Amino acid sequence: MLDLDLHLPLGANTLAVRLASPGPVLGLLGASGVGKSTLLRVIAGLDRRAVGTVSALGEGWQGPGVFRPPWERGIGWAPQDAALFPHLSVLDNLSFVSARDVHEIAALLRIERLLGRMPRLLSGGERQRVAVGRALACAPRLLLLDEPFAALDHALRAQVRADLAAWCGKRALPAVIVSHDEADLDAFNAQVWVVEADGVRQR
């Protein structure tokens, strides 16, 4: 599903990443500030400082003389701090690309009653779920989730991640999930790689 062979400059350090994940869901675990989010941005094609190759879904996305721009990768990215479009309602955020499945996705993430609201009126956990919904609604071929459940309380967190895992499983939608909580990754049966200062290793 995903192959990375990269050198990623992070401040004074360089993170060496050699990773092959054949399964549908890859989990990235590690302390904060170690470069997990940056790695996700590299996979999205947003961070071009990394030197090396990125292959996903059997296609070359980055390599010598190759760079596929973000808008041609078919990804759905939910950044850690949501970054909801502040000028659009929750419904308009979700249907930014397509209005198909929006109500089903809203029900999945328990955000139906928020559809008419503007992002500035949402709590942190609500924003994160809308960001995940927005990523799902663009009909991605690969989902990139950055700490998607971090701001949710315990009970809701378990429910939402189980339902989201089932949704992805039913549609055979591959995903890369960044989390510092192993329970999040296990809910998706993710193949877990641990990111550390000197590189990555499989758990």
Add this chain to the structure above:
Amino acid sequence: MTLDPGTAIALSVSVGAASTALALLPATAIAWVLARREFRGKAVLSALVMAPLVLPPVVTGLLLLRLFGRATPLGGALAALGLPVTFSTFGAVLAAGVVGFPLFVITLRTAFEAVDRRFEEVSMTLGVPPRQTFFRVTLPLALPGLFAGIVLAFARGLGEFGATTMLAGNIEGETRTIALAVYALLDAPDGEAQARVLVGASLALSLAALAAFEALNRWQRRRLELDGHARS
């Protein structure tokens, strides 16, 4: 001296509106380039755009005359197209547009720079190419800044004097805007009353523009959620 204050006010408003409309596309393009792109010569472009803000308007007018005078290739070509620049309303529009341009660009550039790039990044990862992302995310988020730039450029164009006199002269009904009319009335024996009307109109228009500018700035901050509110 025959001078109708109404004519001067109407002409000022039309010249201000036309110069702002003329500046809209180039100002937006240059503001975006200065806000979002790094390239060699960026400082030169920025200085060139900002120059009319610090140059004496008479000097700006003189430079425009050297560029667009009837004897120059550019001015000659425009005159042949029926758009003579010297001693014409078009000249007044051009002078007002050039002098208001830096205010337009600096306001819009600040608004573009205030738009968090992550909104554009998210849009692109969702499959929306850069040009559409500009029109669906960047421009709507900077819209109050665009309006504020329009208001400032319009207000600056309304009162343009130095560059207009140099390039377009002081012709009743064609280039004699409010500022030029007030200047002409100072020499007229019975111009006091008319001048007072024009000064009043000028004050009212300028203060209204500044009030609008302030309101638009507040809207811009709300739109980008820059004002403090609970984010829990």
